Amino acid sequence: MGKKGEMPIEIGIAEKDRKKIADGLSNLLADSYTLYLKTHNFHWNVTGPMFNTLHLMFEAQYTELALAVDLIAERIRALGHPAPGSYKAYSKLSSIKEADGVPDAEEMIRQLVAGQEAVTRTARSVFPVVDKAHDEPTADLLTQRMQVHEKNAWMLRSLLD
Template sequence: MAIDIGIAKKDRETVAKHLSKLLADTYSLYLKTHSFHWNVTGPQFNSLHTMFEVQYNELWTAADEVAERIRILDVFAPGSYSQFGKLTSIKEEAGVPEWKDMVAQLVEGHEIAAATARDTIKAADTAGDEGTADMVTGRLKEHEKTAWMLRSLLK
């Protein structure tokens, strides 16, 4: 059955490409945050271990929401590490940095995801896709807030 939600196929595909980048950033940030949760050490261990858990759970839920929005637009969502690796702007961390570097990397990751969200909102606005713009605005606010909270630990 053909989809007819008031957004042209070309526009849906354009928005889905932006959402796919946001999904890749979200999933990559989820994986990094979860790894840091497992491996953090130092005097801030308890608070960071707990904070990272809250953050990776939020990112996990967000990844599902973004992927489902791509499907709502009748486009298949990326779902492999190789696809995410090509789409994301989040740098992978192969080692176990000190806690301050973990926090700094997560700040950077949330700022990158916020920038991706802003680009996605612009594409959604151009396409007349209020549903995507609304959802991604929430994601933008969450990434900005998380970056601020993490950044505050480094001052």
């Protein structure tokens, strides 16, 4: 037992594995939130002939990400660890860099493809410890996130052809 009145977490996953999984999910949360912010920024600032298409596509993607960050954070909490929730933490944990200035529409698409793929790689990197720990709920969450981000990357990339 930790703090007074705190009950141990006994869900069939060892504490050291829960910590490793939570750490991986913290990276996923940071990547997802950074991509959310970047996508929302581009939604506000996109211009050009593809304005309407991109404005709507970016809105759909950042809206989905806003829901996803909650699911990821809640899974971290269910594993018994605090979820990171500050720009300072995200800047340390995220593999995605923020945009400088306002890029043109094509560069926005390129940066978002790279961001979608980065989130996919981060999710995929958590699988070994998740599989070893038989953490099916996290595996399910990771699989869903990878499906979304791989599809988004494909749809964004198709705009560049």
